[in-house]
Amino acid sequence: xxxxxxxxxxxxxxxAYVQAHVGELAHARDLALRALExxxxxxxxxxxxIAQAVVAVLADRFEPALQHLENAMEYLMDVPRAEARGVLAxxxxxxxxxxxxLGRPRRALAALTRASSMARRAGERRLEIEALARSGQLxxxxxxxxxxxxxxxxxxxxxxxxxxxxxEALARSSWASFWPNRRIPRPMRRSRSxxxxxxxxxxxx
Numbered sequence: 001x002x003x004x005x006x007x008x009x010x011x012x013x014x015x016a017y018v019q020a021h022v023g024e025l026a027h028a029r030d031l032a033l034r035a036l037e038x039x040x041x042x043x044x045x046x047x048x049x050i051a052q053a054v055v056a057v058l059a060d061r062f063e064p065a066l067q068h069l070e071n072a073m074e075y076l077m078d079v080p081r082a083e084a085r086g087v088l089a090x091x092x093x094x095x096x097x098x099x100x101x102l103g104r105p106r107r108a109l110a111a112l113t114r115a116s117s118m119a120r121r122a123g124e125r126r127l128e129i130e131a132l133a134r135s136g137q138l139x140x141x142x143x144x145x146x147x148x149x150x151x152x153x154x155x156x157x158x159x160x161x162x163x164x165x166x167x168e169a170l171a172r173s174s175w176a177s178f179w180p181n182r183r184i185p186r187p188m189r190r191s192r193s194x195x196x197x198x199x200x201x202x203x204x205x
């Protein structure tokens with residue numbers, strides 16, 4: 001029965017995201033709440049709270065979104081750190097999006113930077129790419145162009161490496177809007193040795 005509840009919670013949460021991104025926000029909100037009701041572990045509850053936060057952001061309900069993210073953080077206190085890292089990265093990513101929309105760029109940048117760092121440590125490449133792309137966009141908005149270029153370049157190259165089309169589109173749109181006539185970076189060929197890779201510009205450990 002517990003296993004069935006967990007599966008139903010996950011299914012409701014995934015469907016909530018689908019409904020949110022096609023504009024069915026009321027239905028998405030109901031599904032995210034249903035996912036929370038069915039969740040059997042702190043991690044599942046945290047994921048459901050993040051889903052509710054995403055729906056709230058899309059509905060321009062920013063204060064409720066931040067509260068859902070606080071709830072998620074509280075649930076994750078009962079989850080082992082290594083297991084929680086990817087979920088925390090997701091929470092910080094949504095928090096960054098929310099603070100940006102509220103006109104708080106410093107808080108937004110701090111959250112997005114935490115998101116990319118945690119996602120990297122958790123091995124969540126797609127989350128890392130999205131956080132890099134969104135922080136690059138934000139850095140352009142506040143005229144920190146050199147840092148923005150570094151993050152967008154890193155996001156583009158990583159997205160192409162793992163064929164993350166959504167992440168690439170996010171980074172590409174920001175790059176092209178600021179540098180419309182500048183070539184978008186191309187991925188580097190794989191080198192035969194780690195030492196050769198370290199000699200290449202833009203290599204990161």
